[in-house]
Every structure is written in structure tokens, then in C-alpha cells.
Amino acid sequence: MVATTTYNLTIVLFVALSALTYGYAFSVFSTSIGQPAFYEYFNLEQEGPGAAHTASILGVLNSLFSAGAAFGAISMAWLPDWIGRKYTIVTAASISLVGGALVTGSVNIPMMIVMRFIHGIGVGQCITITPIYLSEVAPPSRRGFLTGQNAVALVFGYLLSAWVGYGTYFSSNGTFAWRFPLALSCLFPLILLAGSPWVPESPRWLIWHDRVDKAWMIVEKLHHDATDPTQRMAKEEFFQMRTQIDFDRTQDLSMSYMFKTPSLRRRVFLGCGVLLGSQACGALVINNYSVVLYQGLGMTGSMPLLMYALYIVVGMIFNIVSSLIIDRVGRRTLFLVGWTSTAITLSFETALVAKFAGTDNRGGNAAAVFFLFLFVTMYGSCIDGTAYVYCAEVFPTMYRAKGMALGLFTYYSASIAFLTPAATAIDNIGCVTRNPIPRRLG
Template sequence: MWRTGNIYFITAIAVIGGGLFGFDIASMSAIISTKAYLCYFNEGPDGPGYNDSTDCSGPHSSTQGGITASMAGGSWLGSLLSGYITDKVGRKSAIQVGAVIWMVGSILCCASQDIAMLIVGRIINGISVGICSAQVPVYISELSPPSKRGRLVGTQQWAITWGIMIMFYISYGCSYINGTAAFRLPWGIQMTPAVILFIGLLFLPESPRWLAKHGREDEALDILALVHAKGDDEQQIHVTWKELLKPAMLNRLHIGMFTQIWAQLTGMNVMMYYITYVFAMADLKGNNVLLSSSIQYIINVITTIPALIWLDRWGRRKPLLIGAVLMMTWLFAVAGIMATYGHAAPAGGLNGIAAESWITPGRAAKAIIACSYLFVASYAPTWGPRILGLPTRTVPSPRKRQGSSSQHVR
């Protein structure tokens, strides 16, 4: 079968795996405030089951939190499984497994008859996100040259932002459909990138490092020649997870783990999933909520671009520090504005949604919206890519196989 060696084309296909996370975020963010969703999954006096009554308060706030978090729970499980899967079948095949799992989860979400079925579908989607989010950066880094590695791996975050924006507008358009198709259609459409990912990967090479680790040096050399015609000394192909527990690696392990943890704790996921709630509490109503939310997703796409261009020049530590300070500033500003100029919403929350528990009218509301945009603009080029360091790409050198010296490249 024909295979491409163009690293940019390889990256463009592979990062669709990252885009799946973006599709999940938007498919929930844009839908949770629509009447069709609130009525069908209603836990109020007229639910569950679809109806078009005036009392469609949707799931209880704790239930909605569980629906949203179910994807993250599945992602946790998928990330644990991803290492085992990729060691057995390879980087490329592991991502394809993730694509198939995403299709299954999307089918279940699309066909959901109740909240339990929706949660199961989102857990399965999360498993896919966990596998793809873990393995796509590894796959790209093991194929890309060191001089371009940060930029290429960072495109996964850009793919996430594109996935969010595209799916949000699809969901926004579907919100005008009457009945359950308003949410079933976008949840079905989100299978499309997984299909493209699975088929596209058929034409991409396997990681040369994985091939070398499994004794397939000739294939690894062929792929190196195909991609960038450079080989280097194979010194780390037999590294296992036990290496992470060695004293020399503990600091790196700590940095890697907690960078990922703090990236999730910055509040970005809240601003992505629940931005419609935040803007409703900022006194926006009707379609203005979704339209204003979509601007945030456009900002997310655009402000990620500087990191792709200059990430390898900036380094890693300073952008993370600057981003953390800026995000903290905007979040404190939102909290202060709400506390000073806002007040509690009526009992039951705005629009009958308990989670919309506060309201800030007038000019203060505009300041909240502006701070929300600035928060996203601060996250996207800093903590979004969050690439502190990437694995050494080590594969056998043709010169070493011939008995000559070889060079170790990082």
C-alpha cells in the first residue's frame, strides 16, 4: 500500500485524533442549553422522556455534572490502557483503535434513550480521547525531526480548537431543528472525523522507534528514508515504564504529570463546556448566548497559532508562567465583578437551570464576557500546547549496521 513521507501531511491526519476531544467539548457545550436537550433529558416534574412543555429544566445540576464528567472518566481509563495497546500493536494501530472506539461511543450518544445510555456513550468516547490524546503526540514526535518537533506536536492543540469551533457551529445550526434531531444529528456527525482518521492512517507509516523496538530495523530504516532520510543510533528502544521510576527520571515524571494535571485545573474545561451558562449569567439571552460563545472558540483557534510558529523559539517554562499569571488575573476579575455587581438568580436558576445561579447585568456583564475572552486568549498559546519536553527519537543508523560510528540525535 502507498505511504506518504510528508511529515506535515502525517501530522495533519494524526492530529485529527486530538480534534476528537474538541468535538466532544462543543457537542456538549452548544447543546446543554437547548430546549430539545433540556426537554428530552428532563428530570423535572414533566420528565424524563421528550416533551415540549414549558417546564423543561433538563437534568439536575449534579446529573449534568456527571454527564459532562463521564467523558473525563473514560479518558482517564483510556490513557491508562493506551500504553499497553500501543506497545502491542504500534502507535498507528493504537490510534486507529481509538477511532473505532469513538465511533461506537458516538453511536450510543446519538441513539441515547435516557441519561444512563448517554453517560455510557460518553464514557466510551472518553476512552477514545484518552488513547488518542496520549498516543498522537508520541507518534508525531517519533517521526518528526527535532527542529520541528515542538511545532508539529503543538498542532494537536490547534486541532482541538478547530474541533471545538467546527462542532459548535454544527450544533448551533442543529439547534434550530425541532425535536430530538437537534442533538442526535450533531452527536452522529461527530463520527465523521474518526472515519477520516481511521482511513487516513492506512496511508501513514508506523513509528520507526516502535518498529526497531520489535526487531524490525529494516522497516524502521525504510520509514526514516521515506520521512527525512536520517537515521541515528538505537540506544533507547528497550525503554519500559519501569524507567520512569528510576531516580534520574522522577523529576521529569513529576513535571510531566503535574503539567497535565494543572492544565486541566486552570479552569479552561469549565470555560469550554459551560460557557453558555457563564454568558447566560452575564445577562445574555436566546441566540446571543450561542453566538457570543462561538466568538470564544474563534479566539481559541486564532491565539493558538503563535505557539505553533514560535514555540520552539520561546521555550516551555516562560510561556507557562506568563499564561498562569494572566489566567489567574482574568478569573479573579470575573469573580470580583460578579461579587460586586451581581446578585443571586431567582430560585431554580435562570431559565429553570439551577447551574445558572447568578446574574450580573449591565456594563459589568460586558466586562465578564471580555475577561472570558481574554482568559481563553491567555490559555491557548501557553498552557494549551503545554509541551515541556518530548521523547528522544532513536532509531538504528545504517552506518552502525555497517560497523561505522553513528550519531545520537535528540
């Protein structure tokens, strides 16, 4: 068994900043729309005759971000194989940095819509390249755990955005309250760019491009065993890489071939289906509109932002649990438990929201909040990180980048269908207009 070295773990955790970049950027907007000053600055109405227009604007802002992420994801079908995994990470971080800065500086809704799309491209690239890279630098025996750090970092980004949004709610400067959380999205790609010179290229990509000596130096450092002077396990891993890549060179690596070949086509359907299934659970809709959902369940002031932050804490905890048990329990078992439990949980949640949203029934509203937290417990434990790991693993090495690109393109394309009507739907059932966040003084 190849050891997990400190150096290997350090590289994995640092590159996972790319997933954190995505997680923070994707989640932070849900806290900005929880700030009263956001609506004041853009002349949007939370209640009254303009509320429907506001809901449609929020739907466009969220769906265009997902559309950008879909374009970013599909670009990973060729970019990592062309310029390498390392420089793909640099490219994704650069676009995320520029996009985040321009979103922060938006002065009107049309500008924000366009900049959210550009920002989405960058973070869509970030979240697609991360599991590809992590799976290629991890030893096979620990691949589930190390690749699972992708989901842990992603949810940690959710966590940071939630608590930053909650903290800035109390600022006397309304513009700072919604702009600062957006501005903070630039920090993580900036750190990633600053540290990128020390990130090694994927040894598999180097072998493919006949840089065998450089690839061995990286493998030896990643999987070095201090108790074995011959480095037998690292050499066996390296031999397996070279043998696999020698075979890969004889294959047709085009995307069209993936759909023509039954075994590869089945893998495409599995990878895309798993990520589509993780999206169809409704996790992104709940995440992006948590604040307005909590408002509809009778919470006012800063309480919806606080509950959203606690919701993310629970998700973070159970994503860590998932990364620890995934190699023992298995991917399929986690999926079966996760999809069954989230379906049951959302059935109860839907019934409770339909009956009690906008009412003064504290018991019914509390039960609805409980099922939201139960949902994220099961989703984080069984589906969130497992889907990324499974999609990265189900494809042979030479098709991994294309497979992940197709899978996440499917994921974000589906999110457009879910997120675009969600704000209007929530408005129609009363969650937005019945309990708007009160305006602060000062």
C-alpha cells in the same frame, strides 16, 4: 537540519484528526445542553424545583466522560508499545466511533451516562496517542511546531462543535438540534479509519521490533531532502534513533522503575504537574459550561451559543500562534507567562461574576465577558498546546508512552474533581436558573 517535507506535514495533519476527534467530542456536549429540546426530551427542568437535579445530571454526564478519558489515557501506558502507534490510533478511532454513535442514539439518561463513559475511553486514547506519534515522526528541529498541531487540531474540534451547535439551534426540529452535533462526532474517527492504511508506523517502534529496513524506508520518505542525493541529514537522524534504542534496550522499562529512579520520577512529576496545572486553570470548566455562564451574564436565545463559538475562534487563533512561537520562545517562558496571566484574569472574572451575574448591569456583564475572552487568549497562547508538547518531550523515548499516559490520566482525573461540582456551583450562584434559554416555537 532535517527538512520538513510535504509528506511529513501531510501525515502529521492527518493523524491530528485523532486530536480533532477528542476536541469535537469533548466540546460538543456543551452545545447540546444549550438546546431547549435536550431538556424537553429527557424531562429535565432548567428552572424551578427540578433545576438542582438537572445540574447534578449535567455534572455526572461531564464527569463520567472525563472518567472514561482517564481510563483511555492510562491504557496508553502499554498499548502503543504492544501493538504499535499506528494500530493504537486505529483502536482509539474505533472505540470513539462506536461510543459516539451510541451517545447519539441514547434514549434515556442512564444510557447516555454509560455511553458517554465509553466514548470518553476512545477519545482519551485519541488525545494521548496523538502527541506520542507526532513527536516520533517529526524532525527534532521542528518537533515543537509539528507536535503543536495536536493542540491546533484539538481546538479546531472545539471550533466545529461550537458553530455546528449554533447553527442547529435554528432548526425547527428540536431533536435534530441536539442529536446532529453529537452524530457528527462519528465523522472524524471514520475518516481516520478510512485513511489509516496509508499512515506509516512510527520508525522508532519499528526499530525497537527489529524491523530496521522498514523503519529506514519511512524515515527516508518522511525526511527526504531533494537537494541532497546522499540524504545525509536523514541518515544522521536514523543513526541517532538506532543508537538511542540500542541504549534503551539495556534499561528497565517498567512503570515501577520510573517511580524508583530519581531522574525519571522527577520527569513524571514535571509531566503530570504541567498537565495538572493546565487543568487547574479552569479551562475545561469554562469550556463545558460556557453556555450557562453567558446565560448568567444576561444573554438569552441563541446569543450564548454564538458567544461560545466566538470564544473558541479566539482560542483557535492563539493556539496557532502558540505552535508558531513555541520553538523560539521556549516552553518554560510560555508557562510562566500563561499561568500568571490566567490566574490574574480568572481573579477578575470571579469577582465580576459574583457581583453582576443575574443582574441587569450591562457594563459589569460586558466586563465579565471580556475577561473570559482574555482568559482564552492567554491560555491558548501559552498553555494549551505547550503542555502536550512539554509532556511528550520531557520523557526519554522508551518512557514516552507511559509518561504521556500518566500525565493525561492525571489531567482527566483532576477534571472529574472540577467538572462534577461545577454545574451545581453555577446553579447555586444563579447562572442557570436566572436566565434559562427560552423555548422555541415549532
